[in-house]
Amino acid sequence: MTTATAPAAPAPAAPPGALALGLRRISIELKTFFRDRNSAVWNFALPMLLMIIFGSVFGGQTLGPTGITFAQYFVAGMIASGILYTSFQNLAIAIPMERDDGTLKRIQGTPMPKVSYFIGKIGLVFVAYIAQVTLLILIGYSFYDIELPSGSQWFTFVWVSVLGLVSCTLLGIAFSVVPKNAKGASAVVSPIVLVLQFTSGVFFLYSELPEWMQQFAALFPLKWLTQAMRSVFLPESAAALEVAGSFELAKCFAVLVAWTIGGLVLSLVFFRWNKRGQD
Amino acid sequence: MTTQTAGTDLVVPVPEDADLAVRVRGLRRAYGETRACDGVDLDVVRGEVLALLGPNGAGKTTTTEILEGYRRRDAGDVSVLGHDPAKATPLWRSRLGIVLQQAADLGDLTVEESVAHFAGYYPHPRDVGEVIESVGLTEKRRTRGSNLSGGQRRRLDVALGIIGRPELLFLDEPTTGFDPEARREFWELIASLRSQGTTILLTTHYLDEAEVLADRVAVIARGRVIACDVPRRLGGRDESLATVSWVEDGAHRSESTHEPTRLVGELASRLGGEVPALQILRPSLEDVYLSLIGHDTEDAS
Numbered sequence: 001m002t003t004a005t006a007p008a009a010p011a012p013a014a015p016p017g018a019l020a021l022g023l024r025r026i027s028i029e030l031k032t033f034f035r036d037r038n039s040a041v042w043n044f045a046l047p048m049l050l051m052i053i054f055g056s057v058f059g060g061q062t063l064g065p066t067g068i069t070f071a072q073y074f075v076a077g078m079i080a081s082g083i084l085y086t087s088f089q090n091l092a093i094a095i096p097m098e099r100d101d102g103t104l105k106r107i108q109g110t111p112m113p114k115v116s117y118f119i120g121k122i123g124l125v126f127v128a129y130i131a132q133v134t135l136l137i138l139i140g141y142s143f144y145d146i147e148l149p150s151g152s153q154w155f156t157f158v159w160v161s162v163l164g165l166v167s168c169t170l171l172g173i174a175f176s177v178v179p180k181n182a183k184g185a186s187a188v189v190s191p192i193v194l195v196l197q198f199t200s201g202v203f204f205l206y207s208e209l210p211e212w213m214q215q216f217a218a219l220f221p222l223k224w225l226t227q228a229m230r231s232v233f234l235p236e237s238a239a240a241l242e243v244a245g246s247f248e249l250a251k252c253f254a255v256l257v258a259w260t261i262g263g264l265v266l267s268l269v270f271f272r273w274n275k276r277g278q279d
Numbered sequence: 280m281t282t283q284t285a286g287t288d289l290v291v292p293v294p295e296d297a298d299l300a301v302r303v304r305g306l307r308r309a310y311g312e313t314r315a316c317d318g319v320d321l322d323v324v325r326g327e328v329l330a331l332l333g334p335n336g337a338g339k340t341t342t343t344e345i346l347e348g349y350r351r352r353d354a355g356d357v358s359v360l361g362h363d364p365a366k367a368t369p370l371w372r373s374r375l376g377i378v379l380q381q382a383a384d385l386g387d388l389t390v391e392e393s394v395a396h397f398a399g400y401y402p403h404p405r406d407v408g409e410v411i412e413s414v415g416l417t418e419k420r421r422t423r424g425s426n427l428s429g430g431q432r433r434r435l436d437v438a439l440g441i442i443g444r445p446e447l448l449f450l451d452e453p454t455t456g457f458d459p460e461a462r463r464e465f466w467e468l469i470a471s472l473r474s475q476g477t478t479i480l481l482t483t484h485y486l487d488e489a490e491v492l493a494d495r496v497a498v499i500a501r502g503r504v505i506a507c508d509v510p511r512r513l514g515g516r517d518e519s520l521a522t523v524s525w526v527e528d529g530a531h532r533s534e535s536t537h538e539p540t541r542l543v544g545e546l547a548s549r550l551g552g553e554v555p556a557l558q559i560l561r562p563s564l565e566d567v568y569l570s571l572i573g574h575d576t577e578d579a580s
Contacts (some may be wrong), residue, residue: 011404013403014369014370014402015370015372015373015400015401015402016399016400017400021399023402024396024399028388028392028396031388031392032387032388035387035388036387036425047367058361098384101383101384101386102379102381102382102383102384103384103385105349105379105381105382106377106379106382106384107437108349109347109348109349109375109377109379110397110400110401110443111369111372111373111400111402111443112369112371112400113369113402119406170543190445229397258385277310278344278349278350279349279350
């Protein structure tokens with residue numbers, strides 16, 4: 001703490017642009033995410049752990065007469081869950097923490113355009129998801145004989161992933177106003193994700209769930225993400241196991257688009273930078 | 280604003296032609312029934328250090344956070360670097376530096392990563408290494424935020440506040456948690472920023488800090504600026520009675536007077552040279568401050 005730094009500034013110039021700063025935010029978000037020893041990394045690792053546990057216990061069992069292994073069914077559900085984990089759960093827990101610890105207030109006081117913050121979050125979500133999916137498929141392929149998608153299934157995989165991540169990211173940003181503080185965030189968000197997983201056919205065969213449960217799950221994105229991922233990882237013949245007798249990809253697309261629009265509206269209306277009573 | 284109160288004459292106006300970094304007139308903001316700002320008038324001249332003093336709950340934080348663009352106002356004219364903070368733009372923000380109270384973020388990043396990252400937000404940032412050096416964190420530059428002590432964290436906050444080469448720097452209780460040596464070093468840093476032309480609005484609870492650093496001091500109480508002047512004249516301090524004390528015939532004596540020099544002259548001739556245990560005391564900034572906010576509380580009740 002001694003001498004001063006540099007001479008006075010030249011004439012004011014425009015601060016760096018929103019996209020350039022968004023890219024810088026992505027790098028800082030990733031560093032923070034993967035260094036955080038508390039919650040984020042455990043949430044990230046959970047699908048892999050579940051894959052190993054369920055794969056080891058039930059992986060070899062087959063579903064009815066189809067010859068499809070449970071591991072093959074389960075990897076679709078885990079990847080769909082991974083979308084929800086890395087976007088919705090991650091942001092709905094991390095943003096209240098950042099509101100509490102002063103992150104949001106500090107960056108609000110800088111010339112960084114607010115949109116750059118969201119670019120950083122979206123970048124984090126996509127990178128975390130890609131890493132998670134790669135590890136899940138690697139584990140499934142190496143230990144539980146998962147068959148990889150082929151041809152147009154990859155195309156479905158990409159659009160379902162992108163649409164799922166975008167809609168659930170927006171929903172996570174909107175939901176970040178619900179927890180009263182950082183401490184409560186995990187307790188509010190995790191049960192919601194767990195209930196959706198149980199009712200959406202991640203852990204159990206969706207077609208064997210009670211009808212009221214199916215109808216409940218059909219209101220939310222995870223059911224449709226899981227169903228669409230089954231179309232990616234299961235053979236065409238498995239469509240017969242679905243409630244509707246098909247994977248209903250057009251309907252999946254429509255529901256995810258609707259949730260994307262809904263998420264955008266909700267986050268624009270409800271998202272707040274400041275703690276309650278501080279604006 | 281035209282509101283007149285008993286204490287208004289303690290607010291010494293700046294010259295008409297002063298180049299203002301901050302101009303506030305009639306600022307009001309209420310939270311429900313509580314009027315946090317109840318007609319704040321304040322000028323900060325470009326290049327000066329202005330210390331804003333006041334008890335907790337007096338409206339300091341609401342006032343500064345309105346100036347910083349964090350909070351909205353109910354009424355009043357506010358201009359910060361020529362702009363309305365309620366309509367903050369990135370360009371305007373790039374000319375400000377803000378050191379907030381109590382932040383606990385950036386725990387997973389090293390000092391160097393944090394400072395370098397925030398440097399990227401500004402069009403003309405200072406040099407990252409020089410800023411870290413200037414706040415005395417060079418040895419800690421590879422330490423993560425969560426492993427810094429309270430005082431070191433505060434220095435990181437200051438580093439992030441000045442990295443963008445601000446024209447106007449807000450410092451909200453910057454030296455809380457500093458040991459005495461770190462505070463002295465911090466004062467040198469502020470003096471050096473001032474000498475480069477940075478305008479500084481400082482809120483603090485340390486009156487010695489205000490006395491050392493500030494060109495002018497403003498006292499805020501019950502949502503108003505009740506006194507504003509240079510530290511040595513605040514609240515008529517320079518014109519108050521001086522207390523002269525000495526020892527005569529083995530007894531402690533003291534006398535309050537407007538003319539301490541005359542009294543000392545008399546004592547010197549009466550006691551024939553050196554006056555034993557001679558002291559001349561004027562009220563300290565703390566005395567004046569306490570009497571100002573004390574008066575105010577009495578008025579309130």
